[in-house]
Amino acid sequence: MLTEPFVKKYLTEHYGDDAFHTLAGYERAGGFEGLKAAFTRKPDEVIDVVKQSGLRGRGGAGFGTGLKWSFMPKTSDRVKVLVCNGDESEPGSFKDRIIMERGPFQILEGLLIAAWATGAGKSYIYVRGEYKLPIERLRKAVAEMYVRGYLGRGVMGKKGFDHDIVVHSGAGAYICGEETGLLESLEGKKGQPRKKPPFPAQSGAFGLPTTVNNIETFAHVPYILARGVPWFRGFGTEKSPGTTIFGVSGHVERPGLFELPLGTPLSEIIQHAGGVRRGHSIKAVIPGGMSMPVLPPSQLDVKMAEEFLSERGTHLGTGGVMVMDDTTCLVRAMCVIGYFFRDESCGQCTQCREGTGWVHKICERIEAGRGRASDMDLLASIPGMMEGQTICAFADAAAWPLQAMLKHFRGEFEDHIVRGGCSFPESFEL
C-alpha cells in the first residue's frame, strides 16, 4: 500500500483514516453530502455547477469536465455509459492508485453525481490489471453500495434513477489509458485506439453514448457539489481551479504524494519532497509524467498549472514530477524513455511503430559510443514525422520528450558522439 500523502487538502484529508475505504468510514467522514446536494438540483443544473467550478480533467489532457458531460446526448433510447479511467500507467504517476486504495467511495460518489447529471445508467471502472489492491477495494466498495441501496434500482430511494457499476480489470497495456484504446479493451479487443469522429459521446463503449473521465476527476466532484463553486475556486488558479495530487519521484530526499493547489510553483513542490538528494544539484525535471517535455533547472519557478506550463513548452500532464540530479546521464534517460514508447506503441500507425523504434535504437547506439555524426540531425528529424500524424496522441507523447531533450540538452548528446561514449560514471545503471 502507498504511504499516505505528506501534504493534504480536501481530497486526501482522511487518507490516514484506516476506515475511510469502507462505507461506514466514508459516511462517518461526511461522505455522500455531494450526492445529496446533487439530488436537490436538476441534472442540467449539476452540469452547470461543474462547468462553473472550472474543474479540468486530471488524466492528462485537462479538458473541462462540465463541458465534456454536456456532450452526452440529452435523450437517448439506448443506455448511456460512464467510464472511469483507472488505467494509470503514465510513468511518474501514482496518484490515482492512492485514491482507489484509500478513497474508493469518493470515486463512486463522483460517478453517481455524473450519472445523475448525464442520465447514465451504467458505469465501468477500468483499472489497470497490475493494481490488484485498488481493484479489490473498489469491488468491495461497489458491493457495499448495492447492499445499502446506493446502487441498483432507485439509488438512495430516488425513483427512476437506476445505476450499476462494474469494476473491470485491464491486462497490462499502456495504450489502454487512451480513452478509445480503453473502450476497445473494455469490449474485449486489442486496445488499439479508434479514429475520431465518432467521439465517445456519440458512440463509445459498446457503441453506446459514453463519457470517459479520470479517477481523480470523479473524486473531486462530490466536494464541488457539497461545498460549492466559490469554495472550490478558492484553491488553484482562475483557469485551473482546485487541488491535485502531485507525485514526486526520482532524485529527491522524500519521494511521495502531495496534494497542493494547481499553480503551486514546481520548486515548492520539490521542496515538499525534501529537495534534491543531499550533495547534488538538479539537472532536469519532467513536470507531468514521462510524456511531458523536460525542463532545465532555470525553469523551476514555473507555476504548475497548464496555462503556465504551456508557456514554457511543456504540460501539466498527470502532475508526476520526476527529478534528475547532476549524476544523471540524459542520453541514458532517453534510452529508458525510448524503450518504453517502443514497447508500448500499439503498432497500428506506421509513424509511431517505426518512429519509436528509431528513437530507441539511435539513443542506445549514442550511449554505447557508436553514435554517428549524422545521428543528431536524424534524431531531430523524427519528432516532426510522428507528432500529429497518427490516430491517437501516443505518437505526440513519444515525440515530445525527445524534442525537449534535444532543445535543452543537445550538447550532452553531441558530447557522447564526439567522445565515443558516456562520461557520467555516477549515473544510474542501464
Add this chain to the structure above:
Amino acid sequence: MKPETRRKIEELYPLYPHKRGALLPAIYLVQEEHGYVSPEAARELAELFALKPVEVWEVLSFYNMFYTEPQGRHHVYVCTNLPCSLRGARTMLKGIEKHLGIHSGETTSDGRVTLGHEECLGSCGTAPMMRVDGRYCENLDLEKALRIVDELE
C-alpha cells in the same frame, strides 16, 4: 477448462451489453486454472465467445499480463521505468538475475520463479519496487528483494 471455470465465465456475460466484454475477465479465469492459456484453451474460449481462434489469440498476445507459455510457480517483476531506474532498479534486477542464475524473461530450472521486468507500475514514490504474484513490494534494495525472492516456495 473445468465446468466451474466455464460457469464463472458465463456469469460474467450479463455485466456487459455484448458478451465479448467478458473476454478479458474470462482469460484471467482460465489463467487462474492453468497458469497460462494454451492454444487448446484459447480455442475453447473462442468457441464460448463465438469468435475465431485468432480473435482470441490476438487479444492474448496484445496484453502483458496474459501468458501463452507455462510460467514459473511465482512471478517476480521488477519495475525498470525511469523513476525506478533513477533509484537503482536496474542494478537491483541484475543482482536478482545473478542470484537466481537466470535472465529477465526466464524461469528457474526448478520452475520456482519466472523473473521479468515491467514498465511503470505506479509506485514511483516507493521505488525501487517489484510485483511478486500480484503483490507490490515497495521501498526495496537488493538485500530486501533477495529475501523476498528466497522466501518463495
